[in-house]
Amino acid sequence: MTQDATQRPRPPADDLPPLERLVEMMKILRGANGCPWDREQTPESITPHMVEEVYEFIEALAEGDVNAAKEELGDLLLLVIFQAQMAAEGGRFTIGDAAAGISEKLIRRHPHVFGDVEVKDSAEVVRNWSKIKQKKEGRKSVLEGVPKSLPALQLAQRTTEKASRAGFDWKSAEGVIHKVEEEIAEFRESLSSQDKVMMEHELGDLLFSLVNLSRHLSLDPEGALRKTVWRFVKRFEYIEQELSKRGKVPHDTPLEEMELLWEEAKKQESPSP
Numbered sequence: 001m002t003q004d005a006t007q008r009p010r011p012p013a014d015d016l017p018p019l020e021r022l023v024e025m026m027k028i029l030r031g032a033n034g035c036p037w038d039r040e041q042t043p044e045s046i047t048p049h050m051v052e053e054v055y056e057f058i059e060a061l062a063e064g065d066v067n068a069a070k071e072e073l074g075d076l077l078l079l080v081i082f083q084a085q086m087a088a089e090g091g092r093f094t095i096g097d098a099a100a101g102i103s104e105k106l107i108r109r110h111p112h113v114f115g116d117v118e119v120k121d122s123a124e125v126v127r128n129w130s131k132i133k134q135k136k137e138g139r140k141s142v143l144e145g146v147p148k149s150l151p152a153l154q155l156a157q158r159t160t161e162k163a164s165r166a167g168f169d170w171k172s173a174e175g176v177i178h179k180v181e182e183e184i185a186e187f188r189e190s191l192s193s194q195d196k197v198m199m200e201h202e203l204g205d206l207l208f209s210l211v212n213l214s215r216h217l218s219l220d221p222e223g224a225l226r227k228t229v230w231r232f233v234k235r236f237e238y239i240e241q242e243l244s245k246r247g248k249v250p251h252d253t254p255l256e257e258m259e260l261l262w263e264e265a266k267k268q269e270s271p272s273p
Contacts, residue, residue: 009033022078023095026085043086050079062226108132130165142166153222156211164215173216180209231269238265 009031012024029038053076060068084095109132111117112125119125130142142165146158163169170176183206190202214221239261243253250258 007033022081023085026078026081030085030089038082041082041086043083046079046082046086050076050083053079062223127165130162151222152207153211153225156208157215157221160208160212160215170212170216173213176209176213176216180206180213183209234269235262235265238268 009028012021012028014021016024026038029035031039053072057069057072057076060072081095084093084098088094107114109129111132112119112128117128119128133145143159143162146155146162148155150158160169170179183202187199187202187206190198193199211221214224239258240250242261242264243249243258
C-alpha cells in the first residue's frame with residue numbers, strides 16, 4: 001500500500017548537532033512511517049555491511065582520497081547508529097550507553113592522563129594497558145580480546161603483539177629472520193612428503209613467522225599484502241591491455257611474452273615514497 005504523502009515524516013531539524021540529527025534520522029527510518037527496508041533489518045543482517053564499510057574506508061585511506069574517506073566513515077557511522085537503534089528498540093542499550101561505556105573505559109585505561117601514573121614512553125603505555133585489561137576487566141589470559149573472526153594476518157599480528165607485551169618475544173628482528181628461514185626449510189621438507197595436512201601446518205607456521213617479523217619491523221602485514229595485490233592487479237591489467245593491442249589474450253600468449261610485459265609494467269610504476 002502506497003503511503004499518503006501527507007503522512008510522511010519530515011527530516012530532523014537542520015539546526016540539530018550532526019550526530020544527534022543522525023540518531024533522530026535513524027529513529028524515523030525505523031519507525032512505523034519510515035523505510036520498509038530499514039525496518040526489516042536485524043543486527044545480524046547489518047553486520048556484513050559494517051565489515052564491508054570498514055574495508056571501503058581502509059581503501060579510501062590507502063588511496064589518499066580524503067573525500068572518499070569522509071564519505072566511507074560516514075557510512076560506517078550510520079551503521080553504528082543503526083545497530084544502537086535496534087538495540088534500543090529491544091531494550092538492550094542505547095547509543096548513549098555505548099558512548100558512556102567507552103568513555104569510562106578510556107579513563108580507566110589512561111591512568112597516565114587522568115590519574116597519577118607516570119610513563120616514560122608509548123611502549124610503557126601499551127604494557128600498562130594490557131595489565132589493566134587483564135587485572136581490572138577479569139581476563140584470564142593476556143591473549144583474550146582478540147576477535148577470532150579477524151582476517152588471519154591481523155589475527156596473527158594482534159596475537160603476537162599481546163604475547164610480546166607479556167614478555168614472550170624475540171629480542172630482535174634478526175632472531176625472527178632465523179625463525180623464518182627455519183620455517184622455510186621445514187615447509188620444503190613437508191613438500192617432499194606430499195602430506196597436505198603437514199604442508200598446511202608448515203605453511204601456517206611460515207606465515208605466522210613472517211607476520212611476527214613484520215611486527216618487529218613496525219610494518220603492517222595486512223597493508224603490505226594488500227598493496228602487493230593491488231600492484232599485481234595493475235600490472236596484470238597492463239598485460240591485458242598491451243596484449244589486446246596486439247589482438248591477443250593472456251591464455252593464448254606464451255608466458256615469456258607476458259613476463260616481458262610484466263617487467264614493462266613494473267618500470268612504469270611510480271617509486272614508493
